[in-house]
Amino acid sequence: MTANAASLGQGRASKWGLRTVALVYLGLLLILPVIGIFFEAISYGIGTAIDAVTTPEAQHAFFLTIVMCLIAVPLNTIFGVLTALVLVRQKFRGKAFLNALIDLPFAISPVVIGLALLLLYGPRDSWLGEWFFENGIQIIFSPIGMAIATTFVSLPFVVREVEPVLREIGTDQEQAASTLGASGWQTFWRITLPAIRWGVTYGVVLATARALGEFGAVSVVSSNVAGETETVPLFVARQYELLGDHVAGAYSASIVLAILALLTLASMNLIRRRDKVAATPTTIAIAPQVTEPTDEEDPR
Amino acid sequence: MGSTTLALPRPAAYKRPRLGGAYAQRGIVTLWLSVMVLLPIAALITRSFDEGLAEFWDEITRPEAIAALELTLVVSLVIVLINMVMGTLIAWVLIRDEFRGKGILNSIIDLPFALPTIVAGLTLIALYGSNGFLGLDNFVATKLGVITALLFVTLPFVVRAVQPTLLELDRDMEEAAASLGAGPLTTFRRIVLPNLAPAVLAGAALAFARAVGEFGSLILIAKATQEVSSIYIFKQVEGGNITGAAAVSVVLLLVSLVILFGINFIGRRSVKYDR
Numbered sequence: 317m318t319a320n321a322a323s324l325g326q327g328r329a330s331k332w333g334l335r336t337v338a339l340v341y342l343g344l345l346l347i348l349p350v351i352g353i354f355f356e357a358i359s360y361g362i363g364t365a366i367d368a369v370t371t372p373e374a375q376h377a378f379f380l381t382i383v384m385c386l387i388a389v390p391l392n393t394i395f396g397v398l399t400a401l402v403l404v405r406q407k408f409r410g411k412a413f414l415n416a417l418i419d420l421p422f423a424i425s426p427v428v429i430g431l432a433l434l435l436l437y438g439p440r441d442s443w444l445g446e447w448f449f450e451n452g453i454q455i456i457f458s459p460i461g462m463a464i465a466t467t468f469v470s471l472p473f474v475v476r477e478v479e480p481v482l483r484e485i486g487t488d489q490e491q492a493a494s495t496l497g498a499s500g501w502q503t504f505w506r507i508t509l510p511a512i513r514w515g516v517t518y519g520v521v522l523a524t525a526r527a528l529g530e531f532g533a534v535s536v537v538s539s540n541v542a543g544e545t546e547t548v549p550l551f552v553a554r555q556y557e558l559l560g561d562h563v564a565g566a567y568s569a570s571i572v573l574a575i576l577a578l579l580t581l582a583s584m585n586l587i588r589r590r591d592k593v594a595a596t597p598t599t600i601a602i603a604p605q606v607t608e609p610t611d612e613e614d615p616r
Numbered sequence: 617m618g619s620t621t622l623a624l625p626r627p628a629a630y631k632r633p634r635l636g637g638a639y640a641q642r643g644i645v646t647l648w649l650s651v652m653v654l655l656p657i658a659a660l661i662t663r664s665f666d667e668g669l670a671e672f673w674d675e676i677t678r679p680e681a682i683a684a685l686e687l688t689l690v691v692s693l694v695i696v697l698i699n700m701v702m703g704t705l706i707a708w709v710l711i712r713d714e715f716r717g718k719g720i721l722n723s724i725i726d727l728p729f730a731l732p733t734i735v736a737g738l739t740l741i742a743l744y745g746s747n748g749f750l751g752l753d754n755f756v757a758t759k760l761g762v763i764t765a766l767l768f769v770t771l772p773f774v775v776r777a778v779q780p781t782l783l784e785l786d787r788d789m790e791e792a793a794a795s796l797g798a799g800p801l802t803t804f805r806r807i808v809l810p811n812l813a814p815a816v817l818a819g820a821a822l823a824f825a826r827a828v829g830e831f832g833s834l835i836l837i838a839k840a841t842q843e844v845s846s847i848y849i850f851k852q853v854e855g856g857n858i859t860g861a862a863a864v865s866v867v868l869l870l871v872s873l874v875i876l877f878g879i880n881f882i883g884r885r886s887v888k889y890d891r
Contacts, residue, residue: 330800331713338709339721341702345768346727349739352749356742395648402645406638410646417649420657423872425829427846428865431853432656435663435862443659468652522729529732531832532846536853549734549832556738556836567742570735577730584730585723 350574357571360564368555368565369572373542377551377569380459384534384547385527388467392523396474397516401508403475404482421471429468430536437461437537457539462547465533470526474519481515482508518587525580529573548573657869664862675863684848685867691759691844692827695766699823700816703774710775711782728771733832736768741836757839765833770823777819778812785811818879825875828868 357365368374403415421429437445437455448455455461489511493503509516531549538545542554548569556566665672675681710722728736742748744755744764755761785808793803831846838847845868852861 334705335709335713335715338702338706342706342721342724345764345771346724348750349743349768350727350731352743353735353739355749395645398641399645399648402638402641406642408642414646414649417653420653423825423829423875424657425831425846425849425865425868425872427831427849427853428660428829428868429656431849431858431861431865432660434853435858436656436659441858443655464652468656471652525730529735529832531732531734531835532850536850549732552732552734552738553835566738570738573732573735574739577727577732577735580730581723581726584726 353567353570353574357564357567360561360567364561364564365568365571368561369568371565373546374551374565374569376543377546377548378572380462380545381528381547381549383459384463384466384530385524387463388470388527389520389523391467392471393474393516393520396471396519396523397478397512399475400478400482404479405487418472418475421469426469426530426532427536430465430533433461433465433468433533433537437464456537457545459545461537462534462545465537466527466530469530469533470523473523473526474516477519477522478512478515481512485511514587514590518584521580521583521587525577528576660862660869661866664859664866667859671859672863672866675860676867678860680843681848681860681864684843684845685864687842688828688845688868691762691766692824694763695770695827696820696824698763698767699770699774700820703771703819703823704778704812704816707775707778707782711779725772725775728769733769733830734835737765737833737836740765740768740833756837757841759842761837762834762842762844765837766827766830769830769833770826773823773826774816774819777815777822781812781815821875821879825872825879828871828875 360368369378399414399418403411424432434442434456436443437448439445439449439454439456442456445455453460455464485508489507490503493507494500498506529549530547531553534547535550535553538547538550540546540550540554542551546554552566552569552573555562555569664675676685706725710718710725731739740761741756743750744752744761746753746756748755752760755764789807790803793807794800798806829846830844831850834842834844834847835850838844843851845864849861849864849868852858852864
C-alpha cells in the first residue's frame, strides 16, 4: 500500500501521530489504571491483601457470587438457545416485540432494573411479592431477588451470540437428519448444538463476566448484609467505604475480579480464533441488529 | 454411483425438525421474556403513575431531579462526542496500522465489557484519585472524574462498531481520490467518513445509552456533588421515595427506548446502504 501514501494515516508522520494519540489515550484510560490497581493492592503488603480476601465475609461473598452465576448463566443458556431458535426459525406476529424485549436489559440502567424488580417482588406494595411474602418466601432483600436481578442483566448475551450462527448454518443439515428419520431432539443434540457450540460458548463467557460483576441491579435488591446478601462487587464497595485497612480488602477483591476479567478476554480471543462467525467484533459490541452478518463474508 | 441407491420412500414427508412443536417453543419463550423482562418494567411504569399524573410531573420536575437528568445528559453528550472521534481513530489505527503488540491492544479494547463496573471505578480512583500514582486533586467528585469513568466503560462501542466497516471499506475509492489530487484530509472527509458514518453513529448511540444508565463505575467517583440520574434514583429508593425514583426511572427508560429504536433505524439503513 505504499502507492497510497495520500490516504490519511498512510503518510509517515500522520501514521506515527495517529498511533501515538491512540496509544496515549488507551494507556491513560485503560492500561495504566488496570496496572495501577495491582500495585495499589500490593502496596498494603501481600500478607494484608491475602488476609483481606480470606475473611469469612469475603469468602461468603465469593461463594454467593459463584452461586449467582450458577443460577443465572445456565438459565440464560437454556432459554437463550431456545429464544434464538424461535427468533431465527419461526415467523409470527409479535416477533419484533420479543426482539425488543431482549435488548431491554442492555438499554436500561441497572438501578432501574433493580427498582423494577423491587416493585414487582418487594415484600410490600408490589404485584407479586406480597403473595410470596405471605407464603413465607422473601424475594427482595434475599439471595433469590439477587439471582433474579443477575439473570435479568445477563439475559441477552447467549441469544444475541447464537442468533447469527443459527442464521449462518441454515437448515439443510437439520432437514437431512430429519429426512433420515432423526427425531427433533436427536437433530438438536447431534446437528444443531454442535454447529452452534462456539456461539453458545461465547455467549456463556460474556454472560458469566456480566453475572460476576453486576453491581447496580443487585445492590438495589440486596439487603447488603455482610456474610448473607453480599456478592463480591458489593463487598468491594462496602470495604472501600469503610476506609482504613478495609480499603486493602476492596483492592485485593478487585484484583480477583480483574483477573477473572482478563481470563474472560483471553477466552473470548480463543473462541474468536476458533470461530469467526460466532465472534465477529460487532457481536460483542452489544449491538444487536446493527450489522447483520453479510452474505459475502463466508469464512468456511 | 448406482442410481438406485437412494430410494425416496416419502417424497413429501419432510417435516421441520421440532423440539416439542413450534407453538410450544414460542409459548415458552414468550412466557420467559414476559416474566423476566416485561412484567418488572410494567410494574415500574404503573407504579410511577400510581399517585396520578400530577404527582409524576411533580417528581420529575423537582430541582434535584432536573439537575440529575441535566447532568446525565450533559456528561453523556460529552463522552459520546469524544468517543466518536477517539473510537474512530483507534479503530483506524487497529485496522490500517501495523505495529508490535497490536493484537494484544485489540483484545484489551473489550476489557471494559469484561471488568465489573465497581472495579472500573476503583481502578480509576487508584490511579487518578488524590492519593493515586498520577494523583489529581480534582478527580473524585468532579465532572472530570465522572467523564473519565464513562469514557472507560463506553470505550469499546464505537471502536467495535467501526472496525468491521473499515475492514470492508474498498481502498480503491481512496486511491482514486488520491490520484485525482485529493489530499489525505479531503480523502478522509469526502470518501472514508461518509462510509463510516452509519457505524460511528450506531456505536455512539450504544455508548450514549450505556452512559445514561451507568451506575457501578460512578458510585465511588461521583459522590454527592455529581449526582447523575442513576445515583439520584438509588438515593431516592434508599430514602423511601419510591414514586420519585420510579418517575425518574421512567424518564431514563424513555430516553433508552428512543435510543434503542434509533439504533435499529440506523442499523437498518446502514445494512441497506451496504448492499
